Amino acid sequence: MRKLMLGNEAVARGAYEAGVTVAAAYPGTPSTEITENIAKYDEIYSEWSPNEKVSLEVAIGASIAGARAICSMKHVGLNVAADPLFTVSYTGVNGGLVIMVADDPGMHSSQNEQDSRFYARASKVPMLEPADSQECKDYVKMAFELSEKFDCPMFVRLSTRIAHSQSVVELGDKVEYQLKEYKKNFDKYVMMPAMARKRHVEVEKRMAALREFSNTTELNRIEWGNKEIGIITSGIAYQYAREAFGDVSYLKLGMVHPLPEKLIADFAKEVKALYVVEELEPFIENQVKKLGIQVIGKDKLPVIGELGAQLISEKILNKKIEVKSPINDVVPVRPPVMCPGCPHRGMFHVLKKLKLVVSGDIGCYTLGALPPTEAMDTCVCMGASVSGAHGMEKARGKDFAKKTVAILGDSTFIHSGITGLIDIVYNKGNSTVIILDNSITGMTGHQHNPTTGFTIKGEPAKQVDLVKLAQAVGVERVAVVDPFDIKEFEKVVKQEIAAEEPSVIISQRPCALLKNVQFDGPLTINNEKCKKCKLCLAIGCPAIVDKGDKIEINEALCVGCKLCTKLCNINAIEKAGDLNG
Amino acid sequence: MDKLNIMLVGVGGQGSLLASRILGNVALKMNFDVKVSEVHGMSQRGGSVVTYVKFDKKVYSPLIEKGEADLIVAFEQLEALRWIEFLKDGGKMIVNEQKINPMPVIIGKAKYPENIIDKIKSHYNNTISIDALKIAKECGNIKAVNIVLLGLMAKSTDIRKETWIEAITETVPAKFLDVNVKAFEAGYHS
Numbered sequence: 001m002r003k004l005m006l007g008n009e010a011v012a013r014g015a016y017e018a019g020v021t022v023a024a025a026y027p028g029t030p031s032t033e034i035t036e037n038i039a040k041y042d043e044i045y046s047e048w049s050p051n052e053k054v055s056l057e058v059a060i061g062a063s064i065a066g067a068r069a070i071c072s073m074k075h076v077g078l079n080v081a082a083d084p085l086f087t088v089s090y091t092g093v094n095g096g097l098v099i100m101v102a103d104d105p106g107m108h109s110s111q112n113e114q115d116s117r118f119y120a121r122a123s124k125v126p127m128l129e130p131a132d133s134q135e136c137k138d139y140v141k142m143a144f145e146l147s148e149k150f151d152c153p154m155f156v157r158l159s160t161r162i163a164h165s166q167s168v169v170e171l172g173d174k175v176e177y178q179l180k181e182y183k184k185n186f187d188k189y190v191m192m193p194a195m196a197r198k199r200h201v202e203v204e205k206r207m208a209a210l211r212e213f214s215n216t217t218e219l220n221r222i223e224w225g226n227k228e229i230g231i232i233t234s235g236i237a238y239q240y241a242r243e244a245f246g247d248v249s250y251l252k253l254g255m256v257h258p259l260p261e262k263l264i265a266d267f268a269k270e271v272k273a274l275y276v277v278e279e280l281e282p283f284i285e286n287q288v289k290k291l292g293i294q295v296i297g298k299d300k301l302p303v304i305g306e307l308g309a310q311l312i313s314e315k316i317l318n319k320k321i322e323v324k325s326p327i328n329d330v331v332p333v334r335p336p337v338m339c340p341g342c343p344h345r346g347m348f349h350v351l352k353k354l355k356l357v358v359s360g361d362i363g364c365y366t367l368g369a370l371p372p373t374e375a376m377d378t379c380v381c382m383g384a385s386v387s388g389a390h391g392m393e394k395a396r397g398k399d400f401a402k403k404t405v406a407i408l409g410d411s412t413f414i415h416s417g418i419t420g421l422i423d424i425v426y427n428k429g430n431s432t433v434i435i436l437d438n439s440i441t442g443m444t445g446h447q448h449n450p451t452t453g454f455t456i457k458g459e460p461a462k463q464v465d466l467v468k469l470a471q472a473v474g475v476e477r478v479a480v481v482d483p484f485d486i487k488e489f490e491k492v493v494k495q496e497i498a499a500e501e502p503s504v505i506i507s508q509r510p511c512a513l514l515k516n517v518q519f520d521g522p523l524t525i526n527n528e529k530c531k532k533c534k535l536c537l538a539i540g541c542p543a544i545v546d547k548g549d550k551i552e553i554n555e556a557l558c559v560g561c562k563l564c565t566k567l568c569n570i571n572a573i574e575k576a577g578d579l580n581g
Numbered sequence: 582m583d584k585l586n587i588m589l590v591g592v593g594g595q596g597s598l599l600a601s602r603i604l605g606n607v608a609l610k611m612n613f614d615v616k617v618s619e620v621h622g623m624s625q626r627g628g629s630v631v632t633y634v635k636f637d638k639k640v641y642s643p644l645i646e647k648g649e650a651d652l653i654v655a656f657e658q659l660e661a662l663r664w665i666e667f668l669k670d671g672g673k674m675i676v677n678e679q680k681i682n683p684m685p686v687i688i689g690k691a692k693y694p695e696n697i698i699d700k701i702k703s704h705y706n707n708t709i710s711i712d713a714l715k716i717a718k719e720c721g722n723i724k725a726v727n728i729v730l731l732g733l734m735a736k737s738t739d740i741r742k743e744t745w746i747e748a749i750t751e752t753v754p755a756k757f758l759d760v761n762v763k764a765f766e767a768g769y770h771s
């Protein structure tokens with residue numbers, strides 16, 4: 001059967017066909033839909049783990065216990081999971097173990113542009129890289145076989161344009177996979193120095209065998225065409241190169257670590273000019289150069305951002321495509337914004353009013369750093385808001401802490417904010433931490449997490465009690481406030497930043513996009529009453545528009561959350577007529 | 582028709598993902614190779630979003646680049662202007678008359694250009710505009726803007742109407758089928 005599938009959906013199908021029975025992940029664009037789709041298969045136990053390190057450890061446990069297991073993350077998630085990664089490379093596997101990692105060249109939804117191929121090299125874990133959805137499915141299936149054959153975890157690397165493009169997939173049958181027998185094996189699974197030293201020898205043997213394998217596997221294939229130009233490429237870059245160069249010769253690498261050195265040398269000999277076309281770092285290029293082969297790559301192509309067929313033509317073939325619109329209006333940018341009805345908006349209104357230093361974090365609330373709120377000072381990585389605020393206090397003293405808050409979402413708090421909070425309590429800090437509990441993991445598109453009370457399959461689960469959790473680590477001042485109750489929120493924030501001890505404020509109101517959140521419907525501005533004071537515009541709601549002669553509410557966007565009515569001193573904002581009537 | 586490059590451009594949340602899914606299924610029914618490239622994550626929160634749909638005997642890159650689109654369907658006026666250079670010579674532009682102000686305009690840091698549709702029409706003669714929001718409202722659901730636009734677009738291709746309806750039936754949840762078919766027909770006959 002032929003089906004149009006997202007790369008991520010095809011990965012899920014590959015895992016299903018390979019007989020996977022355990023899948024664990026922490027969401028992160030562009031990897032999230034892998035596990036969302038795996039969870040649709042009843043045969044596969046699936047979970048959202050609290051963070052990537054936990055998800056990899058769950059998958060490792062499942063593998064050692066004899067199952068085929070998969071775990072998925074975005075590129076920066078691999079930083080979090082790096083600790084188990086480097087050592088599972090030594091232990092190897094029992095049931096096959098595949099680690100999906102999705103890079104984000106161009107940073108569509110990420111805070112950096114790191115190239116995860118270097119992790120494959122550093123941890124000595126082989127890496128495959130598919131170039132379309134069909135290959136996503138096929139490579140994942142193959143990765144499980146290779147994992148068991150070479151006794152190692154396997155990486156499969158995606159990039160945004162592979163993960164989030166749909167292309168045609170021929171579905172296959174599910175293999176009947178029997179759990180491998182579980183046997184105690186201290187030498188293999190207990191990594192103390194004496195055992196690890198022996199395992200390291202095995203790792204080097206395995207890599208030597210894999211280097212040989214890479215030369216002969218069909219994962220790496222040559223497509224001969226005109227031999228004036230030869231292109232070494234992989235993943236999405238292969239697709240761009242095909243379009244830019246047409247009928248030349250290609251060495252398309254499906255296995256990017258370890259590289260097929262002999263195959264590369266043979267290919268190079270046959271072609272007149274040799275190029276490496278790859279996104280981000282010169283990962284392949286530098287290794288080809290190390291073989292003593294002349295090749296052109298990053299001296300022409302950028303290491304920054306995504307490639308594209310036109311960019312490649314321009315940089316390598318000097319063919320520049322000039323298209324210029326005759327309409328010369330300046331087109332304003334359209335950055336993402338907090339949605340109408342977003343609970344975070346009420347909190348930002350207060351933080352801005354109080355002119356606080358806001359140690360920020362990653363989630364929908366990161367958008368609060370943009371105009372007009374501009375109420376977030378830092379964003380580094382998940383969890384860094386809490387520990388960062390503590391560092392600020394230790395650098396600048398208690399008085400600075402009294403002007404500072406840390407803000408982070410519920411999912412982010414569980415992911416890695418809790419450790420920072422323990423640090424604050426333990427090391428005598430005074431920070432105020434605001435947890436934005438919107439009952440969901442919002443930014444990545446609504447995934448459950450340990451605070452929401454449901455599993456990935458929608459089954460009811462025990463809910464982490466954030467109040468008790470904060471108290472249990474030693475925070476004595478814990479408050480729960482509705483961020484749309486602006487007056488109360490302001491009062492509580494003022495009170496807690498003044499306190500000479502750590503406090504936690506739980507800003508509690510569900511995400512406006514959740515199905516069970518119902519508002520009364522759109523509002524409108526009564527122009528007879530409105531004095532155009534523009535107070536309502538300050539909250540940065542995309543539905544409220546300054547038309548010059550009047551302020552207007554876009555009824556197609558307004559959900560009726562009524563936050564703006566709390567700022568209007570003269571009650572000029574009213575309920576609109578029924579749109580669908 | 583042996584190949585077709587379509588771009589859907591709009592504002593995150595306007596439903597271009599569903600429209601592109603339907604398009605993809607249309608291509609599949611016609612035995613084309615097809616790639617649909619979408620945006621998930623950050624920019625879906627009210628940012629500028631673009632979806633590329635490519636039909637061909639064999640599709641390599643999932644992206645459509647400047648001067649390569651046969652057809653651009655703009656869900657919003659400003660977005661039509663933003664992506665216009667992607668239209669190929671003689672390509673067709675369908676613009677929804679809806680306006681959604683971006684944040685720089687809302688806070689007075691930038692101006693929403695005036696008379697966008699007239700300007701586009703005067704330079705790109707293969708342009709049609711439509712008030713899809715109004716039509717969607719009349720069909721009973723303002724969320725069906727995407728399907729109204731799909732209807733109008735369907736009319737400008739030589740793909741049979743039945744193929745579109747089949748693809749819609751297979752893609753949208755059953756309980757929304759009626760309103761979506763109604764919206765499609767309204768767009769088709771607009």
Ligand SMILES: Cc1ncc(C[n+]2csc(CCOP(=O)(O)OP(=O)(O)O)c2C)c(N)n1
Pocket residue numbers: 026027028029052074076077078080362363364365382408409410411412413436438440441442443444
């Ligand atoms: C290590 C790491 N993993 C995953 C992500 C992707 N990511 C960004 S924000 C976020 C979660 C946001 O959820 P929450 O903290 O609940 O805030 P909300 O978006 O709901 O406001 C995730 C998973 C990331 N940036 N870094």
